[in-house]
Amino acid sequence: MTIDPSTSNAAVSAAGLELHYGATPVLRGIDLSLGQGKTLALLGPSGCGKTTLLRLVAGLLAPSKGSVAIAGQIVADAATNAFSPPEKRNLGMVFQDYALWPHMTVGGNVSFPLEMRGVSRADRERRTLHALDRVGLSAYAGRRPSDLSGGQQQRVAIARAIVAEPQLILFDEPLSNLDRELRENMVGELAELIASLGLTAIYVTHDHSEALTLADQVAVMRGGLIEQLATPDELVAQPATPEVADFLRLGGIAELERRDACWVFRNSDIALMRADEGRTDNSRVLIPVAAITPGDIQPDRLAATVLRSQFRGDGHLATVSLIGADHVELQVLSRHKLKPGDGVGLLIDHDQIRWFAHPVHSPQ
Numbered sequence: 001m002t003i004d005p006s007t008s009n010a011a012v013s014a015a016g017l018e019l020h021y022g023a024t025p026v027l028r029g030i031d032l033s034l035g036q037g038k039t040l041a042l043l044g045p046s047g048c049g050k051t052t053l054l055r056l057v058a059g060l061l062a063p064s065k066g067s068v069a070i071a072g073q074i075v076a077d078a079a080t081n082a083f084s085p086p087e088k089r090n091l092g093m094v095f096q097d098y099a100l101w102p103h104m105t106v107g108g109n110v111s112f113p114l115e116m117r118g119v120s121r122a123d124r125e126r127r128t129l130h131a132l133d134r135v136g137l138s139a140y141a142g143r144r145p146s147d148l149s150g151g152q153q154q155r156v157a158i159a160r161a162i163v164a165e166p167q168l169i170l171f172d173e174p175l176s177n178l179d180r181e182l183r184e185n186m187v188g189e190l191a192e193l194i195a196s197l198g199l200t201a202i203y204v205t206h207d208h209s210e211a212l213t214l215a216d217q218v219a220v221m222r223g224g225l226i227e228q229l230a231t232p233d234e235l236v237a238q239p240a241t242p243e244v245a246d247f248l249r250l251g252g253i254a255e256l257e258r259r260d261a262c263w264v265f266r267n268s269d270i271a272l273m274r275a276d277e278g279r280t281d282n283s284r285v286l287i288p289v290a291a292i293t294p295g296d297i298q299p300d301r302l303a304a305t306v307l308r309s310q311f312r313g314d315g316h317l318a319t320v321s322l323i324g325a326d327h328v329e330l331q332v333l334s335r336h337k338l339k340p341g342d343g344v345g346l347l348i349d350h351d352q353i354r355w356f357a358h359p360v361h362s363p364q
């Protein structure tokens with residue numbers, strides 16, 4: 001499959017993209033299109049193919065099948081063997097390990113892409129200082145990278161990636177080496193910088209909160225495929241599959257079966273709610289955190305036992321298992337600290353339950 005550049009005005013697009021290592025498929029048919037000035041996050045568990053997809057866009061790998069276009073120009077096409085190397089793609093790249101040259105000053109690192117492009121010295125100095133200024137480091141131009149903190153080194157790498165004003169900037173888990181607090185601050189800063197420079201960006205991460213904070217579009221990947229490509233709001237409101245909902249930690253996934261006039265947790269006698277007419281199949285549902293109010297155990301509530309609990313800023317997020325349906329694990333947010341083994345009663349707002357389209361078939 002090949003993109004027709006004459007019909008694509010996307011900043012980046014991929015069509016039918018596959019990558020195999022020997023007989024092993026790592027990417028199995030990726031189609032995407034990203035508009036000018038937009039940020040796409042590639043989100044997914046380790047090994048799902050995020051970095052491989054980024055490297056195909058960068059030109060660090062060539063596709064086994066399919067094509068990639070940047071700004072309407074084909075840069076790789078397996079069918080015709082067309083391939084532009086990274087230096088011809090007008091990209092900036094930021095990696096997890098910063099990849100700064102230790103023997104050069106901060107200014108030398110940042111100006112290097114301009115030197116490679118033959119930009120005059122005076123112009124280089126001006127543009128380097130401007131890029132360092134954008135990331136708040138103009139006072140550090142004469143220092144060595146080793147004299148800087150991890151967060152400052154990553155800002156230098158970002159300055160180096162933007163100095164030549166690339167048409168596209170690629171981030172490969174750029175914040176994962178930083179501690180949590182710094183990472184949370186830098187996500188916001190990075191989002192502002194990307195927006196203020198009007199950059200088109202692709203951002204690889206396995207952290208769902210980073211992806212949802214930064215990106216206009218999020219591609220949730222699994223097993224070499226894009227499971228869902230949507231805006232952050234759409235993903236949270238309408239995860240396409242239980243796997244997407246689970247990866248985004250939107251709540252607990254449960255399998256239900258219709259018994260008499262009730263929806264019952266599968267392999268249990270615990271009823272969740274009365275069944276509407278119409279739906280007759282077994283179903284998988286998401287019970288979002290926000291749908292559950294925890295309290296004391298009472299007859300009108302589902303009884304559960306706390307498995308584990310973690311403080312998360314706005315309360316204690318606990319994983320609980322239902323008494324009588326131990327295999328069902330749900331997440332609840334409690335203002336009070338919950339300890340493993342505590343009993344808790346759950347009031348569930350049925351209107352917030354999300355039903356997935358594909359029914360589960362019972363084993364024969």
Ligand SMILES: Nc1ncnc2c1ncn2[C@@H]1O[C@H](COP(=O)(O)OP(=O)(O)OP(=O)(O)O)[C@@H](O)[C@H]1O
Nearest residue numbers: 021024026044045046047048049050051052053206
């Ligand atoms: N050079 C290679 N040879 C063979 N298999 C490879 C090679 N590089 C990557 N793979 C395999 O391709 C799959 C996807 O790797 P990739 O690095 O793209 O995943 P990822 O989603 O970025 O994971 P992570 O978050 O751990 O970096 C993995 O199963 C990996 O083992």
